[in-house]
Amino acid sequence: MAHRKILSVGILGTALMLAGCSWFKKPKGNNAGGRGQKQTQSVTGALGDNGEPGLSNRSNIRFKKVYLLRNDFAKALQLPPNQLCKESGKDCLGSYNIVLGGVDPNMMLYSRIEQPVTTSPIAVERIALQACSRRVNLDFGGGKPLIFANIPASGSTFEQSHRDAVQRLYQNFLQRDPTDGDYAGHEKLLDSVGSMVSGQEIGKVWAQTACWMVATQLESVLY
Amino acid sequence: MKRKLGTQAADDAAKAKAEKMSKRGLDRREMVVQATLLALGPMLWSRRLLAGETASADRRFLIVMHGSGGASIVDSFMALASSEVQSAGGNSAGLNCYDPAQLVSFSDSPLRAVNYQGTIAVLGGLKVQGNQDAFVRKHKQDMMVVTTESTSVTHVTAQKRAITGNEAWSGRTIQEAVASVYGKGMPLANLLLGQGGYIEHGIDTSLPSFAKGLIVNDPATWSKGLSSAYGLDEAPSEEVMAIAREIRDQMLDGPSTFYRTFKNSPVMQNWVHSRGDTRALFEQSKLAAGLDISGTNGSAAELMRIFPDYTWDPYEAQAILACMAITQGTTCTATLGPGFTVVSKGGLTETRNPPIGFDFSHASHRGVQALMWTRMLSVTDRMIEFLKSKEYARGGSYWDRSLVYFATDFGRSRVRPSGADVFASGHHLNNGVLVMSPMANGNKVLGGIDPKTALTYGFDPATGKPEPGRKTEEKDLYSGLLQVLDVNTSAIHNAPDMRAMRRR
Numbered sequence: 001m002a003h004r005k006i007l008s009v010g011i012l013g014t015a016l017m018l019a020g021c022s023w024f025k026k027p028k029g030n031n032a033g034g035r036g037q038k039q040t041q042s043v044t045g046a047l048g049d050n051g052e053p054g055l056s057n058r059s060n061i062r063f064k065k066v067y068l069l070r071n072d073f074a075k076a077l078q079l080p081p082n083q084l085c086k087e088s089g090k091d092c093l094g095s096y097n098i099v100l101g102g103v104d105p106n107m108m109l110y111s112r113i114e115q116p117v118t119t120s121p122i123a124v125e126r127i128a129l130q131a132c133s134r135r136v137n138l139d140f141g142g143g144k145p146l147i148f149a150n151i152p153a154s155g156s157t158f159e160q161s162h163r164d165a166v167q168r169l170y171q172n173f174l175q176r177d178p179t180d181g182d183y184a185g186h187e188k189l190l191d192s193v194g195s196m197v198s199g200q201e202i203g204k205v206w207a208q209t210a211c212w213m214v215a216t217q218l219e220s221v222l223y
Numbered sequence: 224m225k226r227k228l229g230t231q232a233a234d235d236a237a238k239a240k241a242e243k244m245s246k247r248g249l250d251r252r253e254m255v256v257q258a259t260l261l262a263l264g265p266m267l268w269s270r271r272l273l274a275g276e277t278a279s280a281d282r283r284f285l286i287v288m289h290g291s292g293g294a295s296i297v298d299s300f301m302a303l304a305s306s307e308v309q310s311a312g313g314n315s316a317g318l319n320c321y322d323p324a325q326l327v328s329f330s331d332s333p334l335r336a337v338n339y340q341g342t343i344a345v346l347g348g349l350k351v352q353g354n355q356d357a358f359v360r361k362h363k364q365d366m367m368v369v370t371t372e373s374t375s376v377t378h379v380t381a382q383k384r385a386i387t388g389n390e391a392w393s394g395r396t397i398q399e400a401v402a403s404v405y406g407k408g409m410p411l412a413n414l415l416l417g418q419g420g421y422i423e424h425g426i427d428t429s430l431p432s433f434a435k436g437l438i439v440n441d442p443a444t445w446s447k448g449l450s451s452a453y454g455l456d457e458a459p460s461e462e463v464m465a466i467a468r469e470i471r472d473q474m475l476d477g478p479s480t481f482y483r484t485f486k487n488s489p490v491m492q493n494w495v496h497s498r499g500d501t502r503a504l505f506e507q508s509k510l511a512a513g514l515d516i517s518g519t520n521g522s523a524a525e526l527m528r529i530f531p532d533y534t535w536d537p538y539e540a541q542a543i544l545a546c547m548a549i550t551q552g553t554t555c556t557a558t559l560g561p562g563f564t565v566v567s568k569g570g571l572t573e574t575r576n577p578p579i580g581f582d583f584s585h586a587s588h589r590g591v592q593a594l595m596w597t598r599m600l601s602v603t604d605r606m607i608e609f610l611k612s613k614e615y616a617r618g619g620s621y622w623d624r625s626l627v628y629f630a631t632d633f634g635r636s637r638v639r640p641s642g643a644d645v646f647a648s649g650h651h652l653n654n655g656v657l658v659m660s661p662m663a664n665g666n667k668v669l670g671g672i673d674p675k676t677a678l679t680y681g682f683d684p685a686t687g688k689p690e691p692g693r694k695t696e697e698k699d700l701y702s703g704l705l706q707v708l709d710v711n712t713s714a715i716h717n718a719p720d721m722r723a724m725r726r727r
Contacts, residue, residue: 053480059488087444095444104440106564108379108419115490117437121498122505125451133457185474192466197459205459209467216498217471219481222491 061222063116065101066093069124073215076172077135078146085130092130096123125216132211140204147172147211151203156194158187165207169214186210280408281617283662283708284549284625285401287386288603289421289560290595292378292582294631295648296655298592299355300368301672301679302326302335311674316642318677319588319635327356332363333668341644343590347571353593358600362607367663368655369703369724370670370679372694373633376650378582381632382420386558388701392715394426397628397701398556402434404710405555409433410501410510414548416442416541416559421630436558442540443516443533450511451502472499514547516540522547529605536566536575542602550613550621560630561598584635588648592635603627603659626660628704637677653678656700662707664726670695687723 064072070093074081085092097104099119101112139145147168150161166186170178178186193206214220297303297319304323305315327336336355343349359366374389375381386396395403398413406412413436415422422438439445452458459467472495476482485491505511516523516533526546530539541559548554566576575598577583583591610622634654639646655670670682671689681693684703702712703721712718 053484055487056484059485059491061485061488061490063490063494087447090444092444095441096448098438098440099448106418106562107422107438107440108563109422109438109440116494116497117435118497118501119437119448121494122451122502123448125498125502126448126455129452129455129458133455137457179478181478182475185470188474189467189470192470193463196463196466205463208457209459209463213467213471213475217479218476218491218494219479222481222485222494 062114063101063120063222065112066097067102069100069127069221072173072220073128073131076169076215077131077211079131079134083134085127092127096127099123121216121221124221125212128212128215129208132208132215135211136204136207139207148203148207151207153201153203154199156190156202158183158190162186162190162206166210166214169211173214173220174217185213189213280405282405282555282624283401283710284405284621285398285556285704285708286545286549286606286625286627287398287417287421287556287558287560288599288627288629289382289385289417289419289558290581290599290629290631291382291417291419291421291560291563292580292595292631293584293633293635293650293654294581294596294599294629294656295584295592295635296368296370296657296679297634297637297672297677298337298339298589299596300334300336300359300366300657301370301655301668302337303672303674303677304328307674308677313675313677317638317640319637319639319648320674320677327359329359329363332359332666334359334363334366334368334666337593337596339589339593341590341593343574343577343587343594344645345586346574346577349572349574349590349594351590351593351597353597355596355600358604361604362659363666365607365659365661365663365665367658367660367665367724368668368670369658369700370655370668370672370681370695371653371697371700372679372681373652373654373697376633376652378632379420379423382630383423384420384697385630385632386421386423387425387697388699388715389697390426391698391701391718392427392712393429395430396423396425396436397704398436398558399425399427399430399434400705400710401556401708402436403431405708406434407431409553409555410505410508411437411548411553412555413437414439414545414554414557416545416557418560418562420632421558421560439541439544442537442544446511446514446516446544448511449505449514451506453506453511454515510553513551514544514553516543522551526609529609530602532568532575535568537562538566538576538598538602542606546606546609549610549625561595581631584648586647588635588639588646589644599629607659623661626658626662626704626708629657629659631656655679658704658707658724660707662709662726664724669723682723684719684721684723 070081070084073084082091087095099117100123103109103112135147139148148165151165163183166178166183170176170182189210190206194202197205303320304326305320306323308315308318308320321337325337325339327338336359337353338356339351339353341351343351373381373384375384386398387394392400402413412433415436415438422436424436447454452464512520518524523543526543527533530543533540533543538561545557545559548557561576561580563579565574565578567574577591581591581595607622610625611620613621615621615624634651635648636651667687669687670679672679680691681695682689699719699721702715702718703724705712706721707725
């Protein structure tokens with residue numbers, strides 16, 4: 001009899017403990033939660049039961065330091081890493097080395113910043129704009145285009161060639177396909193550019209800014 | 224709910240995002256908070272407020288002019304004559320003291336000047352022509368020497384202690400302390416253009432974020448990075464960029480799984496804030512154009528004439544950027560100085576900056592001290608002249624509100640082989656620093672020097688009276704400098720009142 005009592009108390013205690021653990025894991029709001037959180041580990045953005053990705057509790061995000069950023073941009077745009085951008089004729093990454101988390105022994109700076117400074121995102125945007133412009137100039141320059149193929153110079157209708165270019169941008173920069181919302185954003189961009197830019201420049205300006213938008217997305221510069 | 228965008232497309236984008244948010248059932252409280260912050264953002268930090276605050280503020284300016292490697296006070300403003308050492312019973316042949324012909328004294332000043340002429344053999348026989356006397360004659364009323372005894376002869380450690388007063392204020396650097404008082408409303412309050420421990424951040428976690436220093440590694444081109452498109456020929460129009468930015472933020476990033484998963488990350492939040500409000504402020508204030516070292520920028524053109532060697536001498540480029548940043552209301556403290564790398568327009572015989580700066584005294588003490596002091600005083604003289612020529616909004620000039628702190632790692636050893644003019648020196652804790660400011664107790668040497676040992680000693684903090692046996696510690700100097708700049712030092716534990724360092 002005593003043996004049974006001890007067993008019952010043990011089972012009850014274990015059950016309570018397990019339940020307690022699950023209570024601690026219960027989501028506090030719509031966006032936090034165990035199941036959804038796990039599923040968002042996937043790069044495809046799998047959603048939880050409520051259609052929302054889980055909110056990361058650890059939020060362990062870092063910004064891409066200078067060489068990682070340089071190599072990722074160079075690979076995405078298929079450009080030589082030392083020719084992404086120039087400032088006063090020199091490789092611009094030298095100008096922004098420190099704000100992008102580099103070190104400089106000439107300055108006796110041997111440890112890099114781990115947190116971005118206020119100018120870090122601005123420097124990234126500047127590098128992206130120059131790098132994207134180079135890719136666009138090459139693709140529109142008569143050679144075999146690598147990203148922006150058959151983009152109409154003057155049309156502001158979002159065609160298959162635009163979709164293909166957007167798809168390549170997302171694959172190259174973010175290693176995923178664009179969502180419908182992403183396509184809608186780029187279509188909106190083309191519509192806006194079409195109303196702001198003169199005829200023959202529409203395609204090129206759209207390509208430049210579409211590339212810049214993807215290159216500077218949070219998903220591209222943070223990890 | 225978002226800021227007014229001024230375009231239909233952007234409004235549509237905002238509306239689309241709001242609809243998507245609602246469909247997803249996003250937390251209402253979050254939406255209200257975001258909307259409030261976005262609405263208040265421009266009011267909290269607008270260009271108009273920034274300009275108004277900058278123009279009317281009763282600011283002070285700190286220039287940390289660092290002499291990396293050990294700028295020796297006994298090879299400059301406290302130099303000893305061999306006759307003085309002999310009179311005191313010392314060994315003038317074995318002590319670093321100067322022939323009276325190389326030393327200049329002044330009847331109306333306790334300051335000294337060394338006009339050393341010689342060569343540096345290890346730099347290919349580089350000729351050195353020291354001429355400190357012209358500088359002292361011109362600026363002595365604003366020059367104050369403070370004797371010091373530091374606590375480290377390791378470069379970076381000593382450098383860091385030179386700007387933190389050996390962690391006197393919870394590890395807050397002197398630049399951060401000044402920026403926290405005078406830098407509010409300034410976009411780049413604390414500009415770090417120099418090197419080593421002098422540009423390290425402090426460790427005081429209570430420091431306001433605007434007072435944290437921004438490190439500049441390439442002063443000639445760095446300012447372009449204050450705008451995402453300034454000066455780029457291939458850049459689309461500002462209007463197109465604004466639309467692209469808005470679509471990216473609201474239609475691409477906002478709904479993305481990545482953002483929604485990690486939106487609580489401080490790194491992500493800072494990133495979003497910096498590329499949004501901060502960048503907008505920088506671009507509206509035209510900071511990149513204002514601080515661009517190019518002929519098309521009026522204020523830069525003037526400074527490019529004053530510092531014509533900026534293209535190959537980074538110290539001159541630093542000086543240009545520091546002067547522009549201070550007089551444009553962008554910065555209240557700038558740190559600059561010659562570095563540890565060789566600077567030469569041509570070969571060895573045209574060396575302007577020897578390897579490891581002042582520390583090349585290990586190879587040739589007097590020649591390097593003369594070369595480096597001349598270099599620093601030349602840049603300082605030109606900066607002071609520029610600051611004197613610029614009127615501050617509340618009256619007077621920028622120089623009237625400025626202080627130059629010649630921070631250095633440590634002193635140099637005092638002994639030499641018997642009678643040698645060319646010799647090597649090591650690191651030494653004992654030294655003194657030059658402070659220049661109309662607010663400082665100018666034309667003074669605070670403390671004294673023992674002619675038998677060539678070692679300096681301290682002074683009474685209240686009266687400035689020399690007191691043999693007393694030492695001016697890093698904390699004392701740190702506190703005194705802040706007090707000259709009218710910064711409240713009550714947060715420093717047992718901060719001394721260094722009344723003797725203040726003019727009034």
